[in-house]
Amino acid sequence: MSVHLSHAVVETVRREGRKSYPHECCGFLIGRIEDGDARRIARVEPVENAREDEAKHNRYLIAPERFMAVERNARKDGLDVLGFFHSHPDAPARPSAFDVEQAWPWYIYVIVSIEQGEPADMTAWTLQDDRSQFDEVEMKIED
Numbered sequence: 001m002s003v004h005l006s007h008a009v010v011e012t013v014r015r016e017g018r019k020s021y022p023h024e025c026c027g028f029l030i031g032r033i034e035d036g037d038a039r040r041i042a043r044v045e046p047v048e049n050a051r052e053d054e055a056k057h058n059r060y061l062i063a064p065e066r067f068m069a070v071e072r073n074a075r076k077d078g079l080d081v082l083g084f085f086h087s088h089p090d091a092p093a094r095p096s097a098f099d100v101e102q103a104w105p106w107y108i109y110v111i112v113s114i115e116q117g118e119p120a121d122m123t124a125w126t127l128q129d130d131r132s133q134f135d136e137v138e139m140k141i142e143d
């Protein structure tokens, strides 16, 4: 599996992370699956963090009704929700224990580290089918 992102998509994720700092940002990755299990992200859709303010710095949550609306919209364009992005303010771009608990198999999870307000590393992950841990996914950035 590999995940393919355009520069524009990468920039949007970085911008959202910077904007939300010191809180986490989150949003959807929307695209299609191509030959060889390549996950091509066509666009991203940022969402308001649905958690209470005091928990925002290390937790993110997407409301289920928002998920369904985004999925419906994506399908109109022949696309699917392929995964999610979120930021780690002043923490490495690696899944936390909380991320493992909250994640679903199959989806792609993109994490951007925001160091002192500035975007740093960006990584992509997928949860193993037994939900025990994430595997890093190769990320290809293209025009």
Ligand SMILES: [Zn+2]
Pocket (backbone or CB within 6 Å): 086, 087, 088, 094, 095, 096, 099, 111
């Ligand atoms: Zn996280």
